[in-house]
Amino acid sequence: MDPRAYGEDMTQSGPPTTGVLLAAGAGTRLGRGPKALLPFRGRTLVEVLADTLFDGGCREVVVVLGAEAEQVRSATDLGTHTVVENPGWAKGMAGSFRAGIDAATPGNSIMVALVDQPGLTPTAVSRLLGSHRPGRVTAAAYPDESGRLKRRHPVIFDVGLRSEAAAAAHGDTGARSFLKAHPGLVDLVDCSDLCSGEDLDTKAQLHLLDG
Numbered sequence: 001m002d003p004r005a006y007g008e009d010m011t012q013s014g015p016p017t018t019g020v021l022l023a024a025g026a027g028t029r030l031g032r033g034p035k036a037l038l039p040f041r042g043r044t045l046v047e048v049l050a051d052t053l054f055d056g057g058c059r060e061v062v063v064v065l066g067a068e069a070e071q072v073r074s075a076t077d078l079g080t081h082t083v084v085e086n087p088g089w090a091k092g093m094a095g096s097f098r099a100g101i102d103a104a105t106p107g108n109s110i111m112v113a114l115v116d117q118p119g120l121t122p123t124a125v126s127r128l129l130g131s132h133r134p135g136r137v138t139a140a141a142y143p144d145e146s147g148r149l150k151r152r153h154p155v156i157f158d159v160g161l162r163s164e165a166a167a168a169a170h171g172d173t174g175a176r177s178f179l180k181a182h183p184g185l186v187d188l189v190d191c192s193d194l195c196s197g198e199d200l201d202t203k204a205q206l207h208l209l210d211g
């Protein structure tokens with residue numbers, strides 16, 4: 001599918017971008033098994049979101065599995081996307097973050113997305129790609145109650161920053177420590193008119209799967 005069909009400016013300077021979909025968690029708080037396998041739009045959440053990254057303009061997509069990885073593999077059709085596993089998924093997001101970056105084509109920038117954001121749309125992915133500037137970090141953002149933009153996912157790490165971001169990741173914080181250490185590198189892009197940035201963490205949020 002041509003991402004330009006979604007009406008966003010696809011002009012992107014610099015190298016192509018690999019979408020890295022983090023889908024390794026066990027979904028313990030939700031209590032329904034891995035979030036990757038939650039039913040969504042007649043498929044599974046991981047299938048829909050992997051295609052969302054690709055349809056939005058990512059050159060390739062890497063899906064990182066962990067909890068019940070073999071079951072996820074057998075129950076889904078991830079097409080031509082690259083699927084890798086993080087055997088240490090229980091230790092936190094950092095291992096999955098690094099596994100995804102390691103599997104991405106060398107020389108590509110990285111867009112990191114989370115499998116528990118069913119509201120993500122190709123138009124939001126396209127807007128982020130079109131807004132990205134070389135040497136920078138570009139993050140989807142949503143206004144809080146005061147109207148101030150708050151950083152969320154997806155987040156694009158320029159090719160020159162991907163190794164440093166991976167090295168800084170630890171525990172369950174992913175790249176948060178890198179982002180906090182380099183706030184001047186981060187450009188926030190308001191995506192609130194295109195999608196919901198809400199995470200699916202509790203049973204009270206299962207309505208997010210109704211879209």
